Amino acid sequence: MLDKVLFYFFAGLAVVSAVLVVTRRNAVHSAIFLVTALLATAGIFLQLRAEFLFAVQIILYVGGIMVLFIFVIMLVNLDVALHQVQFNRQWLLALVLAAVLGAQLAFALWPGRSALAFPEARVAQLEPNTERLGQTLFRSYMLPFEIASILLLVAMIGAVVMAKRKV
Amino acid sequence: MNALINFFRPHLLPLLYALVIVLVLPLIAGYVVLLERKVMADMQARLGPMRVGPHGLLQPIADALKLLIKEDIIPESADLWIFWLAPVLSVTAAMLAMSALPFGPAFQIADLNIGLLFILGISSMGIYGIVLGGWASNSNYSLLGALRSSAQLVSYETAAGMALVSGLLLAGTLSMRRIVEVQSEQGVWFIFLAPVGYFVYVVASIAETNRAPFDLPEAESELVAGYMTEYSGFRWALYFLAEYANMIVVAAIATTVFLGGWLRPFSGVRALDFLDYLPPLLMLLVGAYCFLRAPRQPAKVQKGFLAAVGLLCFGLAGILGLALLPPAAAFKPGIHGGFWFLLKVFFYIYVFMWLRFTFPRYRFDQLMKLGWHFMIPVAIVNVMGIGLALVLHRQFGWGLAPALVVTTAGTLLAAGYLAYVGQQRQSAFVGDT
Numbered sequence: 001m002l003d004k005v006l007f008y009f010f011a012g013l014a015v016v017s018a019v020l021v022v023t024r025r026n027a028v029h030s031a032i033f034l035v036t037a038l039l040a041t042a043g044i045f046l047q048l049r050a051e052f053l054f055a056v057q058i059i060l061y062v063g064g065i066m067v068l069f070i071f072v073i074m075l076v077n078l079d080v081a082l083h084q085v086q087f088n089r090q091w092l093l094a095l096v097l098a099a100v101l102g103a104q105l106a107f108a109l110w111p112g113r114s115a116l117a118f119p120e121a122r123v124a125q126l127e128p129n130t131e132r133l134g135q136t137l138f139r140s141y142m143l144p145f146e147i148a149s150i151l152l153l154v155a156m157i158g159a160v161v162m163a164k165r166k167v
Numbered sequence: 168m169n170a171l172i173n174f175f176r177p178h179l180l181p182l183l184y185a186l187v188i189v190l191v192l193p194l195i196a197g198y199v200v201l202l203e204r205k206v207m208a209d210m211q212a213r214l215g216p217m218r219v220g221p222h223g224l225l226q227p228i229a230d231a232l233k234l235l236i237k238e239d240i241i242p243e244s245a246d247l248w249i250f251w252l253a254p255v256l257s258v259t260a261a262m263l264a265m266s267a268l269p270f271g272p273a274f275q276i277a278d279l280n281i282g283l284l285f286i287l288g289i290s291s292m293g294i295y296g297i298v299l300g301g302w303a304s305n306s307n308y309s310l311l312g313a314l315r316s317s318a319q320l321v322s323y324e325t326a327a328g329m330a331l332v333s334g335l336l337l338a339g340t341l342s343m344r345r346i347v348e349v350q351s352e353q354g355v356w357f358i359f360l361a362p363v364g365y366f367v368y369v370v371a372s373i374a375e376t377n378r379a380p381f382d383l384p385e386a387e388s389e390l391v392a393g394y395m396t397e398y399s400g401f402r403w404a405l406y407f408l409a410e411y412a413n414m415i416v417v418a419a420i421a422t423t424v425f426l427g428g429w430l431r432p433f434s435g436v437r438a439l440d441f442l443d444y445l446p447p448l449l450m451l452l453v454g455a456y457c458f459l460r461a462p463r464q465p466a467k468v469q470k471g472f473l474a475a476v477g478l479l480c481f482g483l484a485g486i487l488g489l490a491l492l493p494p495a496a497a498f499k500p501g502i503h504g505g506f507w508f509l510l511k512v513f514f515y516i517y518v519f520m521w522l523r524f525t526f527p528r529y530r531f532d533q534l535m536k537l538g539w540h541f542m543i544p545v546a547i548v549n550v551m552g553i554g555l556a557l558v559l560h561r562q563f564g565w566g567l568a569p570a571l572v573v574t575t576a577g578t579l580l581a582a583g584y585l586a587y588v589g590q591q592r593q594s595a596f597v598g599d600t
Contacts, residue, residue, distance in 0.1 A: 026246075028246075028249070028299075028302060029249075032249070032299070035295070051279070051280065051281045052281060052284070054281075055281045055284035055285055055287075055288050056284075058288035058289070058291075058292070059284065059287060059288040059291060062288070062291075062292060063287075063288055063291030063292060063294070063324075064291075064321070067294055067295075067298065067317055067320075067321060068321070070295075070298055070299075070302075070317075071298070071314065071317055071318075074298075074302050074310065074313070074314065075314075128280045130280065130281055130284075130341060
């Protein structure tokens with residue numbers, strides 16, 4: 001019961017704030033609603049007993065990436081952007097596309113509709129997943145994990161080199 | 168109805184704790200401010216606040232009242248909603264982080280198995296209060312302060328996180344309670360196993376709480392008051408509360424991870440059990456001193472107040488002493504644990520003040536250079552060193568102590584090299600211009 005309430009609360013919050021992200025004209029307001037959407041997603045992770053994902057979602061997306069987003073938004077001149085002609089008011093096209101996408105989703109979900117019922121999370125059987133995640137990443141998937149981290153490192157160094165020509 | 172009661176029963180105690188924290192925190196923050204002013208006065212050979220109450224003991228109450236009834240000014244072109252939201256966000260994040268802190272073996276709202284990650288994540292959200300407040304004020308000083316603050320926080324969060332990882336490696340758990348228990352089982356505080364990590368955390372936590380010598384976001388000589396320039400009255404008080412709550416949070420994290428949490432010094436040594444008598448004796452002494460000074464106060468109110476403080480100390484001494492008696496053995500860890508934890512937290516905060524009044528402020532580029540060129544590399548080398556020591560200990564059968572001595576020496580060498588390179592670069596830079 002409580003699980004359901006929490007799920008619908010966080011899911012609703014995520015959807016509403018996601019809609020607000022694209023409808024606000026002020027970029028800072030959009031960024032704030034994006035933060036809310038990310039937090040609501042973190043709440044859903046927590047409701048699914050994935051506490052490590054919850055913490056990582058908050059630390060990485062909310063505490064790291066979005067701060068940089070807002071940082072950049074503040075540095076650009078918002079007033080100019082506010083008074084420019086918006087080119088994203090294309091209701092008809094958007095509606096058609098959304099309807100097509102919705103139909104596709106419904107078509108894909110329809111065969112598996114019996115699995116949509118709310119699952120019962122058996123709290124006693126869930127183990128702390130931080131340790132599980134660590135062991136999986138560093139034992140079974142060591143190589144892919146390291147390759148992914150090297151990829152990120154390359155991107156990082158690339159960004160530094162591109163941004164700073166003269167060292 | 169019964170089901171409802173059964174549902175809420177396990178949450179009753181945590182709710183009570185949360186209530187206590189929310190109610191007591193503003194008071195504690197106020198008195199930390201008073202302590203800070205007194206310490207500052209002492210270091211500058213002055214008396215500090217003396218007017219309100221004996222030795223200024225009622226000053227925080229007066230300040231709070233003043234702030235509450237002050238006019239609430241909102242700049243005309245401010246973004247109203249965000250201007251309202253920002254200080255609240257700051258306070259909420261700081262208070263939420265407290266929910267996972269173990270103030271003693273008994274006094275903890277929730278022992279999460281991701282405890283430390285939760286605290287780090289939640290307290291990193293406090294930055295939104297600063298950034299949004301600075302932006303919503305629509306003032307250049309505020310915006311600059313907010314930008315400086317966010318750059319500083321993002322930079323030093325990495326160093327702080329890496330420093331904490333060295334403690335986590337030794338503990339092998341994220342749960343705040345387990346971290347202290349592991350220190351109790353091993354019979355040593357992690358500050359002695361990972362001194363470099365502790366040092367990096369102290370520096371990074373000062374930078375994260377925006378305090379001198381890293382208080383650039385609110386450098387008075389350049390930015391008026393930084394992100395809170397346009398705030399006044401109650402909202403300003405909220406920012407202040409958040410700042411001091413954050414100080415308590417970082418002090419509590421350092422206490423838990425590196426200073427043995429609620430453990431008494433030498434808690435494993437039977438021969439030193441007489442240290443248990445220290446807390447009640449200390450309280451007794453403070454109370455007696457208050458009573459001794461009470462008749463010499465000028466006004467009747469002040470006499471009464473000081474006597475009341477003395478009584479409070481006697482009461483605390485009584486509670487701490489009674490907990491030592493055999494019938495109350497069940498309560499002893501909770502009560503004495505709380506005492507030691509708070510003592511360590513306040514010692515940490517005292518060190519903050521000490522540094523604040525004895526160091527000149529850094530320049531912003533120096534701050535960034537220190538963070539990125541020194542603190543973060545040292546923290547990373549330290550994590551690798553601790554990891555290496557643990558491998559040597561577990562896989563190759565070295566003793567933990569010699570392995571840690573070797574790797575810490577290596578870390579210090581690397582730190583020395585980094586400092587030397589930084590010095591060279593600095594002098595080359597000076598030579599250029």
